[in-house]
Structures are given as C-alpha cells and as structure tokens.
Amino acid sequence: MDGCDRTISLKDDDSGDHDQDQGTPKDSETERTEDEDQSLSKKKMVVPAAGEHPLQYNYTFWYSRRTPGRPASTQSYEQNIKQIGSFASVEQFWRFYSHMIRPGDLTGHSDFHIFKEGIKPMWEDDANKMGGKWIIRLRKGLASRCWENLILAMLGEQFMVGEEICGAVVSVRFQEDIISIWNKTASDQSTTARIRDTLRRVLNLPPNTIMEYKTHTDSIKYSMGRLPWTGEC
Known part of the structure; x- marks a missing residue:
C-alpha cells in the first residue's frame, strides 16, 4: 500500500466556513437564512450506501498547509484549511484514504485532520473548547x-470513552x-x-x-492571539 502513488483532491473553497458581515438582516431574512442553513446541512449529511458497513459516527477529512514564519491569524487558518470530504461507512473511508498521500510523504508544514462531522479542527469550536489533546512527538519515518493505527482505532471505537473523542x-x-x-x-x-493508555497500546509505544x-x-x-494551528504547542 505504501508504495503506491497517491494524490489529494481538495476543494477550491472552504465550504462556506467564513463568517462574513453583510449588515443587519430583517427578521424574516434571518429566519429564511437559518431554515436554508438547516436544509443545506441535512443535504450535506453523508449516509452509508446499501450494503456498506456504517461507522458509529460520521467523520470529515481536512487538510491544511502554511508557510512557517508568516503572521498567523484565525482568518488565515480558515483560508488554509480545506475539507477533503466526509464519510459514514468503512467503505467510504477507504475510498478517501486509499487516494491520499501518506503523512510520511508530505513536505513542508502540513496537517491532516479527521474530526467528527460538524466539528471543526479548531480550539474554539464548541465541541473542543472545554477539551484538550494528547500529543506525541515522533521522529521522522514513523508518522504514516x-x-x-490511530485513525483506525478511533473509527473502530477502541478508546471506549463514549462521545468524548472529537478527532x-x-x-x-x-x-x-x-x-x-x-x-x-x-x-x-x-x-x-x-485515552492515554489506549493510545499507548494501539500505537505500540515504548x-x-x-x-x-x-x-x-x-x-x-x-x-x-496567533492562529489556532493544530499541532502547535
């Protein structure tokens, strides 16, 4: 598997994640916008196809890349992070994963994120803001x-902590x-x-x-005040 050529298909937009100030709408316009947003959200929700093996939760793959040393901001983070796609079944996951470059083959300052659908990979997201993360620093060559192992354990619910895992x-x-x-x-x-003990086990850490x-x-x-860039400590 690791010997294959892989590319990443990324959307050109950020799927409407920016909040833009467009003035103060009328009440009727606000209600219509909220209804449209809810309708759009329902349309975007992925579901397993017939005969596929559903996961307990839907997830979304994200990718981000930036140039080190540049001034950081939340806005630049929003511009740099891209949704690759969402999946709801084992089969849908492998369709994405089999065409993605492995972390060990990435260059520069890059991140892959996999979060439950509806949760942005940002500290300030409502699902994340009261939480935290376990961090493991790896020497080069081990990331892939x-x-x-980490994402397969997460998708397979091996951590056994209910709804605590965000991504x-x-x-x-x-x-x-x-x-x-x-x-x-x-x-x-x-x-x-x-989570720590399970992480140590599934990664077979010394x-x-x-x-x-x-x-x-x-x-x-x-x-x-710097950007909320995942992985920075």
Missing part, C-alpha cells in the same frame, strides 16, 4: 504507520512529526487517562515515550 491530527514538521487526539472534556481525568496532555484553554492562552 502511527497515523493509520485526530497528524502534523508534519521539518524536524519531527506530531500526532494528537482531541477530546471534549479536559477536566475528566479518568477519561483522559483511558514505555519511555513522552506523552503530553494539553488543554485547548492553555493552547489559546499560549498562542496570545
């Missing part, structure tokens, strides 16, 4: 295998790669401990592997 990220950097898994409730220590848990609140404070 670890990423695949996972692999961040390709020049000297190292970083993988992380995000959960909803940073204050739930028993849940974060279970006992001396350093694993860091970081709350998104701390990440936001640390960033001091």
Whole structure:
C-alpha cells in the first residue's frame, strides 16, 4: 500500500466556513437564512450506501498547509484549511484514504485532520473548547504507520470513552512529526487517562515515550492571539 502513488483532491473553497458581515438582516431574512442553513446541512449529511458497513459516527477529512514564519491569524487558518470530504461507512473511508498521500510523504508544514462531522479542527469550536489533546512527538519515518493505527482505532471505537473523542491530527514538521487526539472534556481525568493508555497500546509505544496532555484553554492562552494551528504547542 505504501508504495503506491497517491494524490489529494481538495476543494477550491472552504465550504462556506467564513463568517462574513453583510449588515443587519430583517427578521424574516434571518429566519429564511437559518431554515436554508438547516436544509443545506441535512443535504450535506453523508449516509452509508446499501450494503456498506456504517461507522458509529460520521467523520470529515481536512487538510491544511502554511508557510512557517508568516503572521498567523484565525482568518488565515480558515483560508488554509480545506475539507477533503466526509464519510459514514468503512467503505467510504477507504475510498478517501486509499487516494491520499501518506503523512510520511508530505513536505513542508502540513496537517491532516479527521474530526467528527460538524466539528471543526479548531480550539474554539464548541465541541473542543472545554477539551484538550494528547500529543506525541515522533521522529521522522514513523508518522504514516502511527497515523493509520490511530485513525483506525478511533473509527473502530477502541478508546471506549463514549462521545468524548472529537478527532485526530497528524502534523508534519521539518524536524519531527506530531500526532494528537482531541477530546471534549479536559477536566475528566479518568477519561483522559483511558485515552492515554489506549493510545499507548494501539500505537505500540515504548514505555519511555513522552506523552503530553494539553488543554485547548492553555493552547489559546499560549498562542496570545496567533492562529489556532493544530499541532502547535
């Protein structure tokens, strides 16, 4: 599998994630817009095809890339992150994954994100803002295998923490790669401990592997207004 050529098909837009100030609409216009948004959301919801094996949750693949050293902002983050597509079954997942380049073959400052449908890979998202992430820094050459093991464990509900898991990220950097898994409730220590132990098992990590848990609140404070870029610590 790893020897095959793979490309990423990315949308040219950001699927309407930007909030634009278009003045104050009338009440009737607001109601119509909300109705249209709900209708559009329902249309976009992916479902398993007949005979496919459904996942417990729907997920969305995202991709982002930026030039290190450039001034960062939430707006630039929104412009750089792209939806690859959503899936609801095992078969739909493999159709995306089999055509995507592996993290170990990416260059530059790139990230793959896989989050439950409806959750943006941003600290400030309602599903993420009270949560945090387990972070593991990898030497070069390990990212592809670890990423695949991580997302298969997540899709297969191996973490056994109910609805706590929000998504996972692999961040390709020049000297190292970083993988992380995000959960909803940073204050739930028993849940974060279970995620840590499961992560160590599914990735077959050596006992001396350093694993860091970081709350998104701390990440936001640390960033001091810089963009909410996944994988930065």
